[in-house]
Amino acid sequence: MFNxxxxxxxxxxxxxxxICLLIALATTIPAMAASPWQPLPEVAxxxxxxxxxxxxxxxxxxxxxxxxMSSSGNVSCFSCHNVMEGGDxxxxxxxxxxxxxxxxxxxxxxNAAFLSSQFWDGRAATLEDQAKxxxxxxxxMGMANLDAVIDRVKNIPGYKPYFEKAFGAGxxxxxxxxxxxxxxxxxxxxxxxSAYDLYAKGDLKALSEQQARGLATFAExxxxxxxxxxxxxxxxxxxxxxxxxxxxxxxxxxYAAKYDFLSDTGRATSTRNDADKNIWRVPGLRNLVYTxxxxxxxxxxxxxxxxxxxxxTQLNKELSDAQVADIVAFLDxxxxxxxxxxxxxxxxxxxxxxx
Amino acid sequence: MFNxxxxxxxxxxxxxxxICLLIALATTIPAMAASPWQPLPEVAxxxxxxxxxxxxxxxxxxxxxxxxMSSSGNVSCFSCHNVMEGGDxxxxxxxxxxxxxxxxxxxxxxNAAFLSSQFWDGRAATLEDQAKxxxxxxxxMGMANLDAVIDRVKNIPGYKPYFEKAFGAGxxxxxxxxxxxxxxxxxxxxxxxSAYDLYAKGDLKALSEQQARGLATFAExxxxxxxxxxxxxxxxxxxxxxxxxxxxxxxxxxYAAKYDFLSDTGRATSTRNDADKNIWRVPGLRNLVYTxxxxxxxxxxxxxxxxxxxxxTQLNKELSDAQVADIVAFLDxxxxxxxxxxxxxxxxxxxxxxx
Numbered sequence: 001m002f003n004x005x006x007x008x009x010x011x012x013x014x015x016x017x018x019i020c021l022l023i024a025l026a027t028t029i030p031a032m033a034a035s036p037w038q039p040l041p042e043v044a045x046x047x048x049x050x051x052x053x054x055x056x057x058x059x060x061x062x063x064x065x066x067x068x069m070s071s072s073g074n075v076s077c078f079s080c081h082n083v084m085e086g087g088d089x090x091x092x093x094x095x096x097x098x099x100x101x102x103x104x105x106x107x108x109x110x111n112a113a114f115l116s117s118q119f120w121d122g123r124a125a126t127l128e129d130q131a132k133x134x135x136x137x138x139x140x141m142g143m144a145n146l147d148a149v150i151d152r153v154k155n156i157p158g159y160k161p162y163f164e165k166a167f168g169a170g171x172x173x174x175x176x177x178x179x180x181x182x183x184x185x186x187x188x189x190x191x192x193x194s195a196y197d198l199y200a201k202g203d204l205k206a207l208s209e210q211q212a213r214g215l216a217t218f219a220e221x222x223x224x225x226x227x228x229x230x231x232x233x234x235x236x237x238x239x240x241x242x243x244x245x246x247x248x249x250x251x252x253x254x255y256a257a258k259y260d261f262l263s264d265t266g267r268a269t270s271t272r273n274d275a276d277k278n279i280w281r282v283p284g285l286r287n288l289v290y291t292x293x294x295x296x297x298x299x300x301x302x303x304x305x306x307x308x309x310x311x312x313t314q315l316n317k318e319l320s321d322a323q324v325a326d327i328v329a330f331l332d333x334x335x336x337x338x339x340x341x342x343x344x345x346x347x348x349x350x351x352x353x354x355x
Numbered sequence: 356m357f358n359x360x361x362x363x364x365x366x367x368x369x370x371x372x373x374i375c376l377l378i379a380l381a382t383t384i385p386a387m388a389a390s391p392w393q394p395l396p397e398v399a400x401x402x403x404x405x406x407x408x409x410x411x412x413x414x415x416x417x418x419x420x421x422x423x424m425s426s427s428g429n430v431s432c433f434s435c436h437n438v439m440e441g442g443d444x445x446x447x448x449x450x451x452x453x454x455x456x457x458x459x460x461x462x463x464x465x466n467a468a469f470l471s472s473q474f475w476d477g478r479a480a481t482l483e484d485q486a487k488x489x490x491x492x493x494x495x496m497g498m499a500n501l502d503a504v505i506d507r508v509k510n511i512p513g514y515k516p517y518f519e520k521a522f523g524a525g526x527x528x529x530x531x532x533x534x535x536x537x538x539x540x541x542x543x544x545x546x547x548x549s550a551y552d553l554y555a556k557g558d559l560k561a562l563s564e565q566q567a568r569g570l571a572t573f574a575e576x577x578x579x580x581x582x583x584x585x586x587x588x589x590x591x592x593x594x595x596x597x598x599x600x601x602x603x604x605x606x607x608x609x610y611a612a613k614y615d616f617l618s619d620t621g622r623a624t625s626t627r628n629d630a631d632k633n634i635w636r637v638p639g640l641r642n643l644v645y646t647x648x649x650x651x652x653x654x655x656x657x658x659x660x661x662x663x664x665x666x667x668t669q670l671n672k673e674l675s676d677a678q679v680a681d682i683v684a685f686l687d688x689x690x691x692x693x694x695x696x697x698x699x700x701x702x703x704x705x706x707x708x709x710x
Contacts, residue, residue: 065439074450079429083698084420090704095429099454292706301706343438343696349445351647351656 037215039197040230040286044113044187047239050128050180052187055166060185062162062344063178069135069149071142072097073354077134077182081109083189083341086290092298096134097142103264105298108291110338111284113187114231117242120296122281123270125240127183132175150175158347188339191286195333207333214330217323222315226282232334233284247280247296248313255309259299266296286334303328392570394552395585395641399468399542402594405483405535407542410521414514415540417699418533423511424490424504426497427452428709432489432537436464438544438696441645447653451489452497458619460653463646465693466639468542469586472597475651477636478625480595482538487530505530513702543694546641550688562688569685572678577670581637587689588639602635602651603668610664614654621651641689658683 046052063069064083067076080094081087087108089095094102104120112118118130134140135149143149153159154173163172166181196215198206207215218224226245229235234243244267248256256262267276280296294300300309307327311319319327401407418424419438422431435449436442442463444450449457459475467473473485489495490504498504508514509528518527521536551570553561562570573579581600584590589598599622603611611617622631635651649655655664662682666674674682 067437068445072450072454073446074434074444082422082701085701086703089429090423091428091709095427095453097454098450099427099452290703292704294706301710338700341698343698345693346437346440348441348645349647351649354446355656 037196037200038230039200040111040114040190040192040194042190042192044111044190046184046187047126047128050183052184053166055162056181056184057188058344059159059162059166060181060183061341062159062346063153063182064185065344066346068156068349068353069141069143069152070097071144075141077109077131080106080134080140083109083338086110086287087112087189088291090292092293094140096137096140100139100142102139104296105293107283108287109186110189110191111231111286113190114236115233115281115284116237116239117281119270120280120283121267121270122242122244123267127186128176128179131179131182131186146175150178152353153178155350155353156347157350162347191336191338193337194286194335196330199333208329210326210329211333212330214326214328215333217326218330221311221317221319221323221327223310223327226314227285231284231286234282243282244279245282245314246278248278250313250316251278253309253312253316255312259295259309260297261295261299261313264296285331287336287338288331289335303331307331392551392555393585394555395466395469395545395547395549397545397547399466399545401539401542402481402483405538407539408521410517411536411539412543413699414517414521415536415538416696417514417517417701418508418537419540420699421701423704423708424496424498424507425452426499430496432464432486435461435489435495438464438693441465441642442467442544443646445647447648449495451492451495455494455497457494459651460648462638463642464541465544465546466586466641468545469591470588470636470639471592471594472636474625475635475638476622476625477597477599478622482541483531483534486534486537486541501530505533507708508533510705510708511702512705546691546693548692549641549690551685554688563684565681565684566688567685569681569683570688572681573685576666576672576674576678576682578665578682581669582640586639586641589637598637599634600637600669601633603633605668605671606633608664608667608671610667614650614664615652616650616654616668619651640686642691642693643686644690658686662686 044052050056064077067074067079070076075097080089080096082089087110088106091106093104094106096102107120112130113127118124118127119133124130124133132146136143136145141149143152150173160173163177163181166172167177195206195211199212199215204212218227226234226243237243247266248261250256251262262278265277267279267281268274288294288303288306292301292303294303294306295309300306304324307324308319311317311324399407405411419432422429422434425431430452435444435451437444442465443461446461448459449461451457462475467485468482473479473482474488479485479488487501491498491500496504498507505528515528518532518536521527522532550561550566554567554570559567573582581589581598592598602621603616605611606617617633620632622634622636623629643649643658643661647656647658649658649661650664655661659679662679663674666672666679
């Protein structure tokens, strides 16, 4: 059975080791001493089985924007994970093919590369696994199965040279390679060097006074029990591990009923295990101003309210208005900058592709 | 009543004047003499009321990609006019909000800036007018009216500085300005310098032997009666004029019934004038390899078949296989290059925007 507390213990140990290292470092580099906080790395880690290469990223970006892998030909990864905005779709829950409406809020693709599990319920271990989910989901991209998806790609002859450039000669136009390419592209969708990151790297003036106070409040109130590490989604762990928490932990919080947080049972819907009821992957907190509305059902409109809810449902605390304002100011320091991207050019469509 | 023949006469006159000028020029610049063909200009014309500026193009590109101006929040100009591919959507007819399916094939946005009317039936005089159509169309973007569209924009505070940069201070977040900005962006979506354009500018080696033969066949067969000018959509005329033709002209062509070309009565659906029955704007012929399937109802899958159909329905001729192959080779010379574009960054969404 999954035990979220175990991961917290592991992380507390890591945090302690990290702090010790930082203190040791402080004797030689004083500017680094003040911050036990972890900045987002400037390069996302990639698995040994799928090193990030420019050719994969180029192909993956094409596939990410290509609506032709949906049954109706008008839904792509980009439809719900809009990299021109916050990496999500600003709806409470997403719309897929033929107007079908999904059940959960689209998580942002930005910095997903740093998470050790994917989807709200953590049912995919890696970005590669995740990329194979939506295309054959009847509500999302609506293809009959993954064979049908890759057949669409094969029927667009212009894709072949890009697969060969990324994966070599031979029978390389495969769903596995398509997913690898998309994952490689997604590993470039990261937002290091926010004001917080600069602060964590030692530039103590990068945060405003209120933001610095908010950071302290965030830690003191207990938010960092879960929201820690460079993405504030929990400690860095091997892919597939995931970092989960019960939400709401305090189910008698008035917010639980107000926003209908309990009816979707979270991780239990994929594990079919009662012990996973209302267990969710701890979401990251970067770029929140771009990812409203909030929570798994997208029922909460503002960051202020989201912070208040977390205090109540997870810490059993009523945060003061001043605390909320300071924490929100700190969270704002976790925004951007976003990667500058050139639009891909997609190969032409045979006229009978969608028939 | 609209008289397409009048426009042809005007154009024949223009063509003659153009040829005379070219002959005159030939005495001093021999390399220019061989081609009476018109290349696509490298800059699209803009009306005096909306000169193209970098600030308008920047804002227009943002609005073009912004799905938040649709009722469901997931349909933008880009949804049906995909500038990463052919400027259309590779479907026979488009899908708008909530899975609603439209009645006509999405025309490409590329080089629309050169046309003297917009939409298949020419019901919009300018790109500015056209941009106001889809947002309040119940099938396309589904907003109640244009006031509701601009209210959405106003409710995204991050847009205001971009409107002010493009249009000055004051009450500038208006639907008229939004349409002007989108039109300004669309005037950058042009594809000069295709192989044909280089040929038309005097580089006679830019076309292959077959393409040059196809060009001659295209003219000799009579295709240039309608498909002339830099876009091959008819002569350059003032905005709002339009260049129209009856399609099918020869209604007893077997293709008329085979592809159901008559049931949509074209321009008559917007003018409510019987004389406009089956009258259509003459479409351009650039980048055809990217814009399958073809014709107003998107029922034809290949360029070869489209060429055969045109011979039969418009010229009452059965083109030989060799003629078709040569014309198709020539049409291929009208493709690209497409403008390299950076992705826009869209301002963040207030959490209650779509409620």
